[in-house]
Amino acid sequence: MTTHQGVDKKALRRAYTASLSGTALEYYDFAAYSVAAATLFGDLFFPSGDDLAGTMAAFSTYAIGYLARPLGGIVFGRLGDVIGRKKVLVHTLMLAGVATFLIGLLPTYATIGGTAAILLVVLRFAQGVAVGGEWGGAVLLSSEYGDPKRRGLWASAAQIGPPAGTLLANGVIALLGALLTEAAFESWGWRVAFLLSAVLVGFGLWIRLRLEETPVFKAIAQREEQPSAPVSEVARTERRALVAGILVRVCPDVMYSLFTVFVLTYMVNELDMSRAQGSAAVMIGSAVQLGLMPAFGALSDRVNRRKLYLYGTIAAAIWPFVFFPMVSGGSFVLLALGIVVALVIHAALYGPQAALITEQFSPRLRYTGSSLAYTLAGVIGGAPAPLILAALLNWFESWWILGVYLGLTAVLTVVGLWLARDPAEEDEVAPAAEEKVLS
Template structure:
């Protein structure tokens, strides 16, 4: 018996794309605001020491906490997303991220309450990570399960636009604040404004998500009574290869992104005597380019083999540090901008198709859980320790070349993931039979 056909209203499709993009952008605004603050002011405010680099490493340790918390979010919210639905879970994750970020803006510093300040910061960073861990898988499905599965690369890229959009907004707000304020004022309280603004963004995100219906694919699964009772166990027991593939393909892009948007801000200020605003400006320009490149490369992956495109990006990622660091050695701002833009273009080659590549590894009834676990567990070995490892390697070897070697090793892991991954042709054909392509006229 053939599958019931699902008719997708074009307005709902556009609304789902907007909900996926805006919600993810908000949560990555929260994450990026912390990342920039960790690289610039949190070391002195929450982890004071006599050595600037040691203080920065301590701040990056709490940066890693956000990644380490993601598997908790993937486990809890991923399971709920396959059991109770995508929409409800995405409302919960949005609220959790927004409240945690707002409270960071109210935290007392070490000078006021001593070590308690660092404890509170770590706790709120953990809450941010839990929220992001549950957000990504659902945001990807929100747009891709409304859209034509034959164009999954494009529709799933809505969630991928969120990180550069959030990074652009966070860097822009913090750069503006540091530019219009005296250094002492910004360090004292100006940085807090960027975190308090999350309250406004949460209200906007909720307005969009609460107006959206559940995805057609999940409705069909629920109507057939095919919702899993133990999705985590099923993924680990039945779709283990897909899980390993999904984890490994994320490692290199995560490290690449952390290296060029987080650690580079520290590198140029400590090693090249360049200003914080120069680094933030370069990241903003690169992130702005990604806003268009993410959906473009997502769409390109619908027209060519997705794994092959991903492999090209991985090779480019492994090569670029060996060109980037000598290029910026003279302290040129223009070369810094060029270098970071190229790095983020390479990241877009990987990140644009990534959502589709990971989600299509799993069966639809386990897709939220499987995608969330792959995404979050990859962060533990990729993005979480990356800034800390980079800082430690620079401290121990006192040379940039070891950073390039580190990225090459992560590229090898991602190559193994691509070898384990499968192409989606069969599943796409089967799912396409159950979903009517949206009419765009």
């Protein structure tokens, strides 16, 4: 059986799996680092005797992973529009996997002094470059095999990666924490979570190397319509699309950082709860998201995508003012419930997000445009979020300022939705009928 484009459904499912597995690996890497940064890396790589200073230093390295993403978006996004989606995605997967594996082998400050922090920064930077090149291609890998009228569903494959990676990373770290003593975990147990990335890389490469290029890119290449300078062409001809794509990501990025990264520090330092409880709560929320990402992506194919996104943004701005009073008593049940609701709201935004951003750009510039929007938004939203949240809480000594911060990012996202457009039929590229997708 084939799709409307003449593409075998088996190929479509394989492309969906390839997209999901790659982003899951890269967000496993990011999530493993996020948990370690919130709970361990301050002492292991940035010891100062000041808990806040150590946490801020660890979160600074977390931010470097975001700041590196635009470089990955520029380099790999350009290549993806010129030489093809599949070739680029093999290289981004390998880069992320190698960098994460090496973090697992890295000596700490106690062994080699400040050099340990420098090496951690370099490897974190490499992770960021890989993620910056991965996302746009992963979205196109699945969505360009499927029906454009169901782009929300097929593009959601890349969106399942963050909760899948977060769930897996938190699960591995929670399991290690349960099996090992605190001393053993802090000494060597945390390394296992990073070394296991090699298994995920192997699986991802096995899937991706069996795929051929997407039918849409094949058609563009067959007509010799690849851009020669896609980055400058996007900046020159599709500026509004780029600004819209950047702004619609800001609020979801900050919300995700707040409820999966910063919340771990908040609950340990402010609520006197354990690291294991925080990881468990994030795991529960991430598990719920696994099914909701494609569900909200599919829903956005049936209703106006921008309106659905607007409702999610409003809910995101409101939720902190419910969440923090709710968890103030230190109840694990209420903490888990609060994080679950937060990640349901995030899924309503993140599920349709890939389709919303990619359809802002013309097909021949989609890898570059989507990658730039994704990565530049991270610089504004995700990168500084844990640092800003930690600093605001320290200055104001109250949770309400965290809600105000998220609300301001929601305003930016609403502006992005106003600038964005609905998909246009004339933008679609009909794949070459004679091409077979899989050998």
